Amino acid sequence: MDTLKPVIVEIGETLENPGDSLPLTGSLPIDSYSTGEKEFTLADGVSYDVVLTNAGDGILVSGIVRGHAEGQCDRCLEPASFDISGEIEEYYLFEEPEDAEAYEDGFELVGPDRTVDLSGAIWDAMVMDTPFVVLCRPDCAGLCPMCGANLNEGPCGCAEAAEQAWVDSDENPFAALKNLKLD
Numbered sequence: 001m002d003t004l005k006p007v008i009v010e011i012g013e014t015l016e017n018p019g020d021s022l023p024l025t026g027s028l029p030i031d032s033y034s035t036g037e038k039e040f041t042l043a044d045g046v047s048y049d050v051v052l053t054n055a056g057d058g059i060l061v062s063g064i065v066r067g068h069a070e071g072q073c074d075r076c077l078e079p080a081s082f083d084i085s086g087e088i089e090e091y092y093l094f095e096e097p098e099d100a101e102a103y104e105d106g107f108e109l110v111g112p113d114r115t116v117d118l119s120g121a122i123w124d125a126m127v128m129d130t131p132f133v134v135l136c137r138p139d140c141a142g143l144c145p146m147c148g149a150n151l152n153e154g155p156c157g158c159a160e161a162a163e164q165a166w167v168d169s170d171e172n173p174f175a176a177l178k179n180l181k182l183d
């Protein structure tokens with residue numbers, strides 16, 4: 001999936017006054033997510049741990065989303081996994097501001113029924129913490145561009161063969177020397 005179902009939190013009495021705050025934890029039982037072209041599976045969904053604070057003109061939500069994702073190594077195409085530990089940060093204003101540009105980091109609005117939807121903020125945090133390049137291990141050797149062998153399992157011989165071919169080829173400026181007969 002490429003969005004989350006709504007995660008609705010009611011702003012009850014505990015968040016009524018400026019300075020009030022409410023810690024909140026929960027988990028979302030999603031089994032996969034995608035960013036761009038890539039799809040990742042989540043063995044145990046994701047869990048979030050946030051604090052909602054009444055900041056006067058809105059509700060500030062900050063915290064963290066965690067999960068363990070599995071996908072494909074970008075170099076060798078074998079399974080690759082990584083931990084998500086993304087920072088959640090979102091501001092939900094009670095009313096549409098007159099000067100929206102004053103909020104440089106953007107904002108959401110508190111719903112007319114005095115609720116906030118955390119799903120967008122959690123989603124953003126997950127995507128932000130998903131590595132741009134996913135590797136099975138930092139030094140993954142990848143696939144041989146010639147024969148497609150997984151080079152993590154050892155050399156396939158193409159590199160040596162190519163080197164030999166080049167030594168023997170006409171493009172090698174030194175190839176002619178081989179045939180040079182020194183009397």
Ligand SMILES: [Zn+2]
Nearest residue numbers: 073076136140
């Ligand atoms: Zn790899």
Ligand SMILES: [Zn+2]
Nearest residue numbers: 144147156158
């Ligand atoms: Zn090869």
